[in-house]
Amino acid sequence: MNLREAKEIVKAEILWGDELLEREIRTACGADLLSDVLAFTKDKTLLLTGLTNVQVVKTAEISDMAAIVFVRGKYPATELVELAKERQVPLLVTSLSMFESCGRLHAAGLRGSGGEEL
Amino acid sequence: MEQPALAMEFHLTAGDFNGAGDASGKIKRTLQQVGVKAEVIRRIAISAYEAEMNVIIHSLGGDIRAKVYPDRTEIEVKDSGPGIADVDQAMQEGYSTAPDHIREMGFGAGMGLPNMSRCADRFSIESKVGEGTTLRIIINH
Numbered sequence: 001m002n003l004r005e006a007k008e009i010v011k012a013e014i015l016w017g018d019e020l021l022e023r024e025i026r027t028a029c030g031a032d033l034l035s036d037v038l039a040f041t042k043d044k045t046l047l048l049t050g051l052t053n054v055q056v057v058k059t060a061e062i063s064d065m066a067a068i069v070f071v072r073g074k075y076p077a078t079e080l081v082e083l084a085k086e087r088q089v090p091l092l093v094t095s096l097s098m099f100e101s102c103g104r105l106h107a108a109g110l111r112g113s114g115g116e117e118l
Numbered sequence: 119m120e121q122p123a124l125a126m127e128f129h130l131t132a133g134d135f136n137g138a139g140d141a142s143g144k145i146k147r148t149l150q151q152v153g154v155k156a157e158v159i160r161r162i163a164i165s166a167y168e169a170e171m172n173v174i175i176h177s178l179g180g181d182i183r184a185k186v187y188p189d190r191t192e193i194e195v196k197d198s199g200p201g202i203a204d205v206d207q208a209m210q211e212g213y214s215t216a217p218d219h220i221r222e223m224g225f226g227a228g229m230g231l232p233n234m235s236r237c238a239d240r241f242s243i244e245s246k247v248g249e250g251t252t253l254r255i256i257i258n259h
Contacts, residue, residue: 035227
């Protein structure tokens with residue numbers, strides 16, 4: 001799946017990253033715990049989160065994530081958007097909840113990145 | 119003594135949550151420029167970031183040094199206290215002494231040290247209460 005398809009599935013708005021919509025997404029992770037994101041994700045992951053502090057962007061950059069989706073209509077501060085532009089991390093906002101966003105993406109074939117396929 | 123091809127050093131200020139992650143980001147971008155494999159850089163960057171967060175959250179301040187050799191990267195993180203009383207306990211997944219405001223940021227879940235150890239090919243931690251903690255992380259290229 002690419003970022004454009006994921007954006008349609010969760011009916012998201014793009015805050016930044018129009019030119020990066022062809023970016024590949026291999027897995028997804030829904031988390032408000034950045035420690036877990038760092039410990040259990042792979043590269044090219046789509047991060048869905050309710051957190052809007054700048055560490056979300058830094059975590060995404062450090063772990064080679066494809067993009068960040070802020071769930072339940074949370075908009076980050078300008079400072080975060082500026083940092084994301086600098087670090088080339090696309091930002092999306094959906095009004096859907098975390099559960100609903102993850103559910104729709106999973107139904108569309110996207111899978112988790114933490115070895116859930118037991 | 120073997121000289122590193124590249125060496126970087128950054129000071130980490132206790133409580134500087136806004137600047138947390140900047141040193142690891144710089145280390146990561148530098149490694150990308152010298153052509154280290156993406157998967158290896160990712161492990162180096164994650165360990166450095168976790169170590170950096172720990173110093174900023176728990177210590178009185180410290181320094182992070184990265185030495186890049188042709189076959190490996192070595193990260194050394196040294197802080198000036200307060201030190202870890204029980205290192206074995208600190209190494210357990212889920213054990214954390216982080217305060218609530220750190221948890222609200224999405225950190226402090228007790229995954230940092232175990233995660234660093236998992237990313238590393240060699241990992242060591244030395245700590246003395248009242249003096250400080252030194253971490254050494256070696257990741258082969």
